Amino acid sequence: MTSNSDDFLRAAARLDGVETPAATPATSAAEEVEIDGDLVWEALSTVIDPEIGLDIVTLGLVYEVELIENAVRVTFSLTTPGCPMEEAITNGILNALSAVPGVENVLPNLVWEPRWHPGMVQEGAW
Amino acid sequence: MSAEPHSVPRPPRRTVAASPAGSPAAAPRPAAPPAAPFPAGGGLVSKSAPPLRLPGEHFAAALGFWLLGALGLVWAAPQIAQGAFPLPRVVAITHLFTLGWITTTIQGALYQFLPVALQVPVRSERLAHLTYGLYVPGVLLFVGGMLVGLHPVLLAGAALFGTALLLFAGNLVATLRRAPERNLTWWALAAAALFLVTTVALGVTLAGNLRWNYLGGHRFLTLAVHLHVALAGWVMMVIVGVAHRLLPMFLLSHGASDRPSKVSLALLAVGVVLLLALEHAYSPALAWTAAAVLGAGALCFVAQAALFFEHRKKPALDPGLRLAGVAIALLVVALVLAPFFLAHGLAAPRIATAYVLTMVGALSLFVAGLYYKILPFLIWYHQFGPLVGKRPVPRVVDLYAARPGNAALVLLAAGVLGLAAATLAGATLAARPAAALFAVGAVIVAAQMFTISRRRPE
Numbered sequence: 001m002t003s004n005s006d007d008f009l010r011a012a013a014r015l016d017g018v019e020t021p022a023a024t025p026a027t028s029a030a031e032e033v034e035i036d037g038d039l040v041w042e043a044l045s046t047v048i049d050p051e052i053g054l055d056i057v058t059l060g061l062v063y064e065v066e067l068i069e070n071a072v073r074v075t076f077s078l079t080t081p082g083c084p085m086e087e088a089i090t091n092g093i094l095n096a097l098s099a100v101p102g103v104e105n106v107l108p109n110l111v112w113e114p115r116w117h118p119g120m121v122q123e124g125a126w
Numbered sequence: 127m128s129a130e131p132h133s134v135p136r137p138p139r140r141t142v143a144a145s146p147a148g149s150p151a152a153a154p155r156p157a158a159p160p161a162a163p164f165p166a167g168g169g170l171v172s173k174s175a176p177p178l179r180l181p182g183e184h185f186a187a188a189l190g191f192w193l194l195g196a197l198g199l200v201w202a203a204p205q206i207a208q209g210a211f212p213l214p215r216v217v218a219i220t221h222l223f224t225l226g227w228i229t230t231t232i233q234g235a236l237y238q239f240l241p242v243a244l245q246v247p248v249r250s251e252r253l254a255h256l257t258y259g260l261y262v263p264g265v266l267l268f269v270g271g272m273l274v275g276l277h278p279v280l281l282a283g284a285a286l287f288g289t290a291l292l293l294f295a296g297n298l299v300a301t302l303r304r305a306p307e308r309n310l311t312w313w314a315l316a317a318a319a320l321f322l323v324t325t326v327a328l329g330v331t332l333a334g335n336l337r338w339n340y341l342g343g344h345r346f347l348t349l350a351v352h353l354h355v356a357l358a359g360w361v362m363m364v365i366v367g368v369a370h371r372l373l374p375m376f377l378l379s380h381g382a383s384d385r386p387s388k389v390s391l392a393l394l395a396v397g398v399v400l401l402l403a404l405e406h407a408y409s410p411a412l413a414w415t416a417a418a419v420l421g422a423g424a425l426c427f428v429a430q431a432a433l434f435f436e437h438r439k440k441p442a443l444d445p446g447l448r449l450a451g452v453a454i455a456l457l458v459v460a461l462v463l464a465p466f467f468l469a470h471g472l473a474a475p476r477i478a479t480a481y482v483l484t485m486v487g488a489l490s491l492f493v494a495g496l497y498y499k500i501l502p503f504l505i506w507y508h509q510f511g512p513l514v515g516k517r518p519v520p521r522v523v524d525l526y527a528a529r530p531g532n533a534a535l536v537l538l539a540a541g542v543l544g545l546a547a548a549t550l551a552g553a554t555l556a557a558r559p560a561a562a563l564f565a566v567g568a569v570i571v572a573a574q575m576f577t578i579s580r581r582r583p584e
Binding site: 043046047048050051052053079080085087088089091092093094095096097098117118119121 | 242375376378379380381439440499503506507510511512514515516518519520521522523
């Protein structure tokens with residue numbers, strides 16, 4: 001597994017028709033592997049914020065998951081722009097998604113807009 | 127993890143083959159996050175946080191001072207209940223809490239917190255270690271010299287820790303200068319650094335007076351100003367600035383106004399300046415004005431904390447947050463005693479002692495509450511953080527048992543209130559059992575922190 005934005009962008013470009021699948025032989029093999037989106041979300045829900053005690057999905061920190069061939073881009077935020085837990089959660093996302101069948105590339109995409117707030121926590125989390 | 131995996135809403139099954147032509151397959155997020163103002167939040171670890179050793183050595187020393195102070199409280203309880211606050215042993219024990227417990231903790235915690243709050247790491251880690259190396263022996267010599275009546279030792283200790291605090295303030299100011307943003311926390315820490323230096327200057331003046339007695343009858347006023355500049359200008363200022371960031375994060379508070387923090391900061395700063403004016407031109411009117419302004423500043427902080435608690439999304443409170451809540455309640459008790467202290471002054475030494483005891487007790491408990499948040503988090507981050515996503519990891523609160531923590535809270539609060547009540551009543555016989563309650567609570571806190579520091583993945 002790699003976490004390389006170039007890989008992801010190349011995969012996106014192929015889907016956009018900029019680059020044909022035939023031009024990259026590895027693509028045909030990758031297309032045979034189907035990534036289960038549910039499994040991706042389940043894997044992400046194993047990544048916890050230790051202080052709050054909830055996983056990043058329940059916390060509403062994961063804004064979007066995009067699947068492109070064998071790549072996954074996870075757009076997420078953290079509870080503060082001061083970057084607490086940035087390394088641990090980013091690595092947690094990489095670790096968790098590396099175990100999902102079919103996932104070969106992961107691009108964690110940390111964003112600060114929209115800013116997270118406690119109102120984004122799923123109802124009934126406690 | 128507290129949430130079951132199946133409780134997480136699942137997006138529709140998406141595959142590459144099912145995606146619309148020419149676009150990535152998007153597995154939608156469970157709920158669209160609305161744009162909203164970010165609450166005053168904070169954190170404990172950032173990429174530029176120092177190695178664990180720097181805050182760790184401070185916390186270890188502080189916990190040692192905490193235990194010594196608690197034992198000293200039991201030893202000196204009868205004298206405290208008599209209101210004998212000028213006694214060397216009472217002064218020494220007070221400094222075990224103010225210098226040893228509170229200030230050592232603040233230094234260690236700020237080294238960890240600065241990168242998060244200000245987006246810059248501490249200016250010099252090397253200087254921070256040097257500061258620690260001067261500070262801890264300095265406090266020990268100062269307290270020891272005071273207890274045995276050896277003025278040269280006391281003065282040597284004061285010189286050591288005084289130098290250390292000046293170095294710390296310089297390091298803090300150098301860090302603040304590099305901060306990209308000047309938020310409320312920045313201003314609070316800037317004011318705190320200034321008043322820390324002022325506190326040291328007043329303390330050195332008082333320490334020298336023990337040897338050369340140049341203050342004469344003025345010494346009690348200087349003592350009162352020194353104490354209040356330290357508690358309101360240094361400790362409270364740091365607490366207001368740090369709590370403004372950390373309390374909303376720990377409580378998951380959302381939508382609370384932070385105006386009380388701003389007002390509190392301004393009032394505390396003005397109040398401390400009035401106090402300093404008092405040192406040079408005393409008048410009862412000025413004293414009452416300074417006290418009123420400081421009291422209002424402290425009450426604004428209480429109001430801010432109440433707002434954060436009221437707006438919290440996290441229903442359950444862990445021992446750390448409970449301790450913080452009880453500490454704030456004790457602060458209110460101290461504020462109730464303050465006018466009586468000011469009205470009677472030295473004519474009612476037991477009131478003065480009870481007031482100071484409650485104030486220092488409140489701030490000490492607030493610091494103890496901080497330990498239940500920061501130490502488990504740091505241990506988790508360094509020991510369990512790398513395992514996230516690979517295997518189940520505990521939550522921070524799973525690193526210690528809540529029940530002993532809650533028991534410690536009850537004992538500590540009962541100890542402070544019991545000793546204060548015994549002092550107000552002059553009940554010397556009741557003072558020692560009350561202090562013993564506090565000491566048992568302190569031992570539980572220290573034992574839990576030691577256990578937490580040893581936690582490792584199985």
